[in-house]
Amino acid sequence: MPVHSRHHPRPPLADPAMSExxxxxxxxxxxxxxxxxxxxxxxxxxxxxxxxxxxxxxxxxxxxxxxxxxxxxxxxxxxxxxxxxxxxxxxxxxxxxxxxxxxxxxxxxxxxxxxxxxxxxxxxxxxxxxxGADNAPLYGDDAYSASRIDSYLDASLVFARDAQFYILALRAGSLPRDIYIRAKQAFESWMSGTERALMTTGDYIVADGLSLADICFVAEFALFHNERLHTDLLLANEFEPILNAAVAETWPRALDHFQRLCRHRAFAPDVEPFLKLLPNK
CATH class of the missing domain: 3.40.30.10 (Glutaredoxin)
Incomplete structure (x- = not known):
């Protein structure tokens, strides 16, 4: 395709091979x-x-x-x-x-x-x-449940931003103390909120069934596991890894939720190969 050309006309929706x-x-x-x-x-x-x-x-x-x-x-x-x-x-x-x-x-x-x-x-x-709303109610079944899901997604953005700066700094081989502190605080706040939500709702973060909130949680938590690639840099700078043994003790419901969903048929094709490439600790 020439670099200045316009997009192709919209393909027919009846084409079963076409992505949505x-x-x-x-x-x-x-x-x-x-x-x-x-x-x-x-x-x-x-x-x-x-x-x-x-x-x-x-x-x-x-x-x-x-x-x-x-x-x-x-x-x-x-x-x-x-x-x-x-x-x-x-x-x-x-x-x-x-x-x-x-x-x-x-x-x-x-x-x-x-x-x-x-x-x-x-x-x-x-x-x-x-x-896909007609096939699965991942975005809630009314305005209130959808807005509750949005609340979790918006709260996750705060953690996601600080986590991104943290992971990028680790990849660059230089970790300023303020970036580490912000990431640690954001992680602790996000995990604490997720833990409290699971204490209230039981098996899922927002409602009685799987929702976008649970999907977001797994994706963001998995991404944070990139920290494990840089343990030597953390220790060299006298920083303790944020993902440490205390996570299971402090937020047991959240960690169990993550591990359970990692095995779910819809999650495993993405999550399992990624985590297998990372050091265990």
């Missing part, structure tokens, strides 16, 4: 599991495109995202944009991509015709739940 949502992201990215897990639960077809983060500088960021040839890069020179959080190199984004995704970040989701962009992982997950 396309997601472009660096991989692996536990935050896109929010959408893929929800999709398995409610029968929505989701397509994921992407590559490891260090390879995305060689991709054209677009609805039709793909690895670029040298010829593509020369033709797309005027599409160069500065790197965003988590990237240190020049990126190539089409005008159409930025129209659909004005903040220019990934994960980036698109409607089947590529014209509507949905950004931020919680919103992408909500889209899947709405598309």
């Amino acid at each position: 949502l396309r997601i472009f992201s660096y991989l692996p990215n536990p935050r896109i599991w929010k959408a893929t897990i929800a999709a398995r639960l409610c029968g929505v077809k989701v397509e994921v495109r992407g590559a490891p983060a260090n390879e995305l500088a060689d991709w054209l960021w677009d609805f039709d995202a793909h690895p670029m040839t040298d010829q593509d890069k020369a033709a797309a020179a005027d599409l160069a944009h500065g790197a965003k959080t988590g990237f240190t190199t020049q990126l190539f984004k089409t005008e159409e991509f930025l129209e659909a995704h004005p903040f220019g970040t990934v994960p980036a989701a698109f409607s089947p015709d590529g014209r509507v962009g949905i950004y931020e992982s919680n919103s992408i997950m909500r889209t899947v739940a709405r598309l």
Whole structure:
């Protein structure tokens, strides 16, 4: 596809092979599991495109995202944009991509015709739940339960932001004390709220059944396990890993909830391979 071309016309919805949502992201990215897990639960077809983060500088960021040839890069020179959080190199984004995704970040989701962009992982997950609402009530069954789910998702954003800065600092090999402290405080607050919610509701965070709140919890908690790749750096800076033995003692319901859902048929295809690649401690 030429780098300046417009998106293809919307394919017919009757096509059984067509995805209802396309997601472009660096991989692996536990935050896109929010959408893929929800999709398995409610029968929505989701397509994921992407590559490891260090390879995305060689991709054209677009609805039709793909690895670029040298010829593509020369033709797309005027599409160069500065790197965003988590990237240190020049990126190539089409005008159409930025129209659909004005903040220019990934994960980036698109409607089947590529014209509507949905950004931020919680919103992408909500889209899947709405598309499959007739198959599974993942977004609640009335305005109150849906808003209760939104409350948990919004509270999780506070933790997610501090966790992202923390993981990125660890990957960069330098961890300022203030970033560590904020991440630790955010983790403790988020886990405490989740623990209290499970004390009230029992098996699930918000309601009597599985919801977007549970999916979000598993994805964000799994992503935080990236800390285990940097234990040596933490210890060298005299920091204790935030994911330590005290987690099971302090928030037993939350940890049990995570471990139980990791084995769930809709969660396991994403979560299990990811966690197996990480050190146990």
